[in-house]
Amino acid sequence: MAAEMEMVAIPRAAVQRRPAGGTGDAIFHGLTLIFAVLVLLILGGVIVSLVYGALPALRKFSFGFIVNGAWNPVTDNFGALAPIYGTLVTSLIAMLIGIPVAFGVALFITELCPKWLRRPLGTMIELLAAIPSIIYGIWGLFVLAPFIQQYIEPALIGSLGKIPGFGILFAGPPLGIGVLTAGFILAIMVLPFIASVMRDVFETVPPMLKESAYGIGATTTEVVTRVVLPYTRIGVVGGILLGLGRALGETMAVTFVIGNSHHVNPSILQPGTTISAALANEFTEAVGDIYQSSLIALGFILFIITFIVLAAAKLMLLRLQKSAGAAA
Amino acid sequence: MQLYTRRRIGNYVVVGLSLAATAFGLLFLVFVLGTLLKNGIGALGPTLFTQATPPPGSQGGLINAIFGSVAMTLIATLIGTPTGILAGTFLAEYAHGSRLGEIVRFINDILLSAPSIIIGLFVYSVLVVPMGHFSAWAGSVALAIIMIPVVVRTTEDMLNLVPNSLREAATALGAPKWKIVVTVTYRAAVQGMLTGVLLAVARISGETAPLLFTALNNQFWSADFNRPMANLPVVIFQFAMSPYADWQTLAWAGALLITVAILFLNVGARFFASWSGLQK
Numbered sequence: 001m002a003a004e005m006e007m008v009a010i011p012r013a014a015v016q017r018r019p020a021g022g023t024g025d026a027i028f029h030g031l032t033l034i035f036a037v038l039v040l041l042i043l044g045g046v047i048v049s050l051v052y053g054a055l056p057a058l059r060k061f062s063f064g065f066i067v068n069g070a071w072n073p074v075t076d077n078f079g080a081l082a083p084i085y086g087t088l089v090t091s092l093i094a095m096l097i098g099i100p101v102a103f104g105v106a107l108f109i110t111e112l113c114p115k116w117l118r119r120p121l122g123t124m125i126e127l128l129a130a131i132p133s134i135i136y137g138i139w140g141l142f143v144l145a146p147f148i149q150q151y152i153e154p155a156l157i158g159s160l161g162k163i164p165g166f167g168i169l170f171a172g173p174p175l176g177i178g179v180l181t182a183g184f185i186l187a188i189m190v191l192p193f194i195a196s197v198m199r200d201v202f203e204t205v206p207p208m209l210k211e212s213a214y215g216i217g218a219t220t221t222e223v224v225t226r227v228v229l230p231y232t233r234i235g236v237v238g239g240i241l242l243g244l245g246r247a248l249g250e251t252m253a254v255t256f257v258i259g260n261s262h263h264v265n266p267s268i269l270q271p272g273t274t275i276s277a278a279l280a281n282e283f284t285e286a287v288g289d290i291y292q293s294s295l296i297a298l299g300f301i302l303f304i305i306t307f308i309v310l311a312a313a314k315l316m317l318l319r320l321q322k323s324a325g326a327a328a
Numbered sequence: 329m330q331l332y333t334r335r336r337i338g339n340y341v342v343v344g345l346s347l348a349a350t351a352f353g354l355l356f357l358v359f360v361l362g363t364l365l366k367n368g369i370g371a372l373g374p375t376l377f378t379q380a381t382p383p384p385g386s387q388g389g390l391i392n393a394i395f396g397s398v399a400m401t402l403i404a405t406l407i408g409t410p411t412g413i414l415a416g417t418f419l420a421e422y423a424h425g426s427r428l429g430e431i432v433r434f435i436n437d438i439l440l441s442a443p444s445i446i447i448g449l450f451v452y453s454v455l456v457v458p459m460g461h462f463s464a465w466a467g468s469v470a471l472a473i474i475m476i477p478v479v480v481r482t483t484e485d486m487l488n489l490v491p492n493s494l495r496e497a498a499t500a501l502g503a504p505k506w507k508i509v510v511t512v513t514y515r516a517a518v519q520g521m522l523t524g525v526l527l528a529v530a531r532i533s534g535e536t537a538p539l540l541f542t543a544l545n546n547q548f549w550s551a552d553f554n555r556p557m558a559n560l561p562v563v564i565f566q567f568a569m570s571p572y573a574d575w576q577t578l579a580w581a582g583a584l585l586i587t588v589a590i591l592f593l594n595v596g597a598r599f600f601a602s603w604s605g606l607q608k
Contacts, residue, residue, distance in 0.1 A: 028506035032418035035411050036432045039480065042473055043435050046446060049453040104349025112343060113350075121350070123598065128357050130594045131587060132534020134561050138568045138583050139360050142367075142576075188356050195353070219339035242441060249443025251537040252565065276445045276537070283449075283541055299449045303442070310438045 050303055053296035056289055065297060071262035073287070078294035080301055082262045086179065086272035087302070090254060091247040093183025093268065098190045098247075099240055105191070106198035111220055111228075122199065129192035137256030140185045141177075145257050148184065149176025153269055156180075171267040175259070179268040182258040186250055190243035197239030201232040201320060235320040241313035249306050251276035275302040361587070368584025371577045380549045381563060384572040390582055392549045396557040397586075400464055400543060401533050403553075404471035408532075409525050411472070412479025419480065420487035421509050433484070440477040447473050448538035456542060464557035467543025471532040478531055482524025486517040523601040530593035534586050536561035560586050 057078065058065060068079020109121055153174030161170035205228050213223045229236065259271020260281050273281075275298045286292040375389045382388025415432070423429025451470040456462055490513045498508040514521070544556040545563060560582045567579035 022504075024506045025504050028509065029422055032414045032422060035414035036418035036423070036428070038411065039415050039432050039436050039439065039476065042450075042476070043439060045454065046442075046450045049450050050446070053449070053453050101349040101352055104346040105353050107342075108346045108350040112346060121354075124357060125353055127591065127594060128353060130530060130590055131357075131360060132536070132561070132590065134534060134536045134564050135360065135364065135583050135587055138564060138579060139363055141568060143359075143363050188353075191353055219335055221339045221342040222335070224342075245441050249441075249445065251443065251445045252561075255565075256569070276443060279445050279449070280537055280540055283452075284544065296449060296453075299446055303446050306441075306443055306446075307438060310441050311434075314434060314437050 046303065050296060050300040054293060054300045057293035057297040060290060061294075065294075066301070069264050073291050076288065076290045078290065080275075080294075080298055082264050083273050083275040083278045083298055084301065085264050086182075086258065087248055087274040087276070087305075089179055089268065089272070090183040090186055090258070090274055091244060093180065094186035094190055094247040095240070095244060097184065097187035098194060098243060101187070102191050102194035102198060102239075102243070105195040106202055107224060109195075109199050110202040111224060122196070125192050125195055128188070129196075133189070133250060133252040136185055136189055136253035140181065140253055140257040144185065145176035145181050148181050149174050153180070156269070168266050169268055172265075172270050174269060175271065177257055177259040178270050179258065179265075179272045182254045182272075182274070183268070185253045185257060186247045189250060189253060190247045193246055194239050194243035197242055197317070198232075198236055201235030201239065201317075202228055204235070204320070205231050232320065234316045234323075238313045238316035238320065241309050241316065245306050245310040245313060248309065249276055249302060251280050255280045275299070364580070364584050364587055367577075367580040371581035372584070376578075376581055381547055381558060381567075381578070382574070383547075384570065384575055387574075388578070390560065390563065390578060390585070392546065392558040393560045393563040393582065394585070395549075395551070396464065396543070396546070396559040397533065397561070399551070399553075400468045400471060400539075400557065400559060401529060403465075403468035404475055404532055405525070405529055407468065407472035408475030408479060408528065412476045412525075412528070413483050413521065415476070416480040416483025417487065417509060419484040421505075421513070436477045436480050440481060443537075444474055444535055445537035445540075448541045451538065452541040459554075461554075462542060462544040462556040464543050464553040464555065467539050467557065467559065468553070470538035470542045471535060474535060474538060475528040475532050478528035479524055482527065483517075483521050486520030486524065487513055489520065490516045519600060519603070523597045526593050526597035526600065530590045530597070533593070534561060534590055536565055540565075 061068060061078065065078070066080050066084065068077075069081040070077045070079045071082060072078070105125060109118055109125075113121060153176070156170045157174060161167045209227050209231065210223055213227045218226070254274050255277040258273060258277050260273050260277055261271040262273055262278070263271075265272060279295055279299055283292070283295050286295055373389075375387060377389060377391055377394070379387070379389035380392040381390060415436075419429055419433055419436075423432070447470055451466050451473065455466040455469060459466070494512055494516060495508055498512045499505075503511075539559055539562050543559055543562070545566060546556045546558040548558075550557055564579045564582045564586070567575040567582070570576065
């Protein structure tokens with residue numbers, strides 16, 4: 001009898017208690033779930049709206065859109081070649097300048113500088129990332145472009161421009177406004193992103209490994225090239241790809257200094273355009289469905305490129321995280 | 329001995345280059361900020377805060393753009409903060425080891441670095457086209473979408489720093505999970521979460537590209553969120569690219585205002601973070 005009473009009493013108490021926390025929990029869990037799913041919906045919405053907006057242009061030009069060098073609003077003939085070319089070349093220049101500098105900064109912060117200087121230096125480099133794109137743009141237009149026009153471009157034309165074949169990269173008059181200036185600004189802008197990822201992954205190297213190398217008489221250079229870099233290779237590449245993703249999609253700073261010309265010009269001293277600069281310049285003034293749809297198609301191409309680059313970056317950094325976790 | 333000298337010289341070269349790279353980075357920080365101060369301070373004046381953007385060739389200020397930027401950033405923060413915090417809570421508290429959690433985290437990190445101009449295109453097609461006109465609401469939503477991934481990321485990171493023993497202690501006292509999250513873990517992580525919100529506000533207050541197709545710009549004073557609204561970044565863009573000297577001066581003044589505000593937010597957020605670190 002007493003045993004029966006207990007068996008009844010326990011479930012009843014449980015039934016009474018569960019709703020008190022249960023509904024609250026269910027509601028809160030549901031709420032957080034909804035907003036987490038919202039993040040996915042935003043990405044889904046971006047893809048759907050881009051595809052929908054790009055359809056008229058893609059239907060009209062099909063795959064020829066990517067290799068068509070024309071951009072003519074009067075005849076409604078549009079192609080993505082010049083913007084894609086400009087996007088890739090400016091990002092390439094940004095990487096060529098940005099990667100070695102970022103590596104140097106990360107090396108200095110993790111291996112060379114005195115401890116007290118580490119935090120302020122890290123903060124200053126991160127402030128470089130906090131300055132908005134538009135500020136780099138106005139600075140690039142009024143300060144950097146004239147400087148490059150006056151000093152750097154004449155020097156390039158006079159030296160590298162004279163090499164047969166290769167010189168075509170530096171042909172034409174020094175304008176200041178052009179692909180080179182845009183790439184240079186991008187390099188400064190992605191520098192803090194790459195440098196801070198590199199610094200973070202360099203710090204994951206177990207001190208024991210580095211100390212062992214120093215202990216057998218290795219120099220700082222040797223420790224970095226033989227121990228730190230092999231250990232963090234994936235993370236370094238991940239950081240570089242993260243910077244590349246930023247450079248590809250950067251808009252305002254590039255719009256100010258690239259010159260916005262829809263021509264594929266082999267010389268990096270001449271004006272060009274990028275996908276994001278074309279969008280920023282022309283979208284609100286695009287008259288006609290095909291014109292606007294072509295611009296959205298450009299946006300779609302940019303989205304696909306950056307998505308692939310960023311996803312690769314993320315996967316690489318995740319892999320490093322996992323292997324570092326396994327080692328520890 | 330020769331080998332030793334060669335290695336040492338090689339090392340000096342690398343160390344020197346590394347030093348030069350750091351100096352190069354800092355040089356540009358000083359260079360950009362110096363130019364802003366030089367060109368911006370001369371343009372500061374009382375009319376900046378009392379008059380709206382002028383037609384070319386006459387005196388004016390930036391009050392309509394300052395108001396628009398503050399108002400849209402505020403609305404974006406009101407939308408983005410709760411959304412980001414709840415999604416971040418899901419990742420930190422409910423999604424351990426779940427497939428959905430991993431996917432959301434991955435997508436969120438991609439949105440974090442996705443080109444902001446694409447977000448502008450998205451909001452243009454889902455808000456501006458159906459409404460039939462540019463509006464400050466669309467601008468606010470675009471900014472909120474850029475803000476959300478930043479808040480999600482920092483909220484998750486900060487909640488993960490809260491020691492599990494706190495949660496276990498509350499569970500042992502019989503508190504339901506939602507109450508543990510709201511009264512225990514949020515309270516332990518609140519400074520870090522606020523730091524994240526501040527950094528996100530700093531990020532969106534300089535964003536230009538997403539506003540170009542959404543809020544557009546407005547030459548006149550307007551507080552109507554259903555109409556285009558002036559905002560500092562787009563005004564800077566238009567005025568700096570114009571051939572008029574007085575417009576360019578105003579662009580420098582606006583650039584200085586934005587940068588000072590953003591640097592304050594950033595330094596404030598860092599101060600906040602280190603202060604909360606001290607408390608632990």
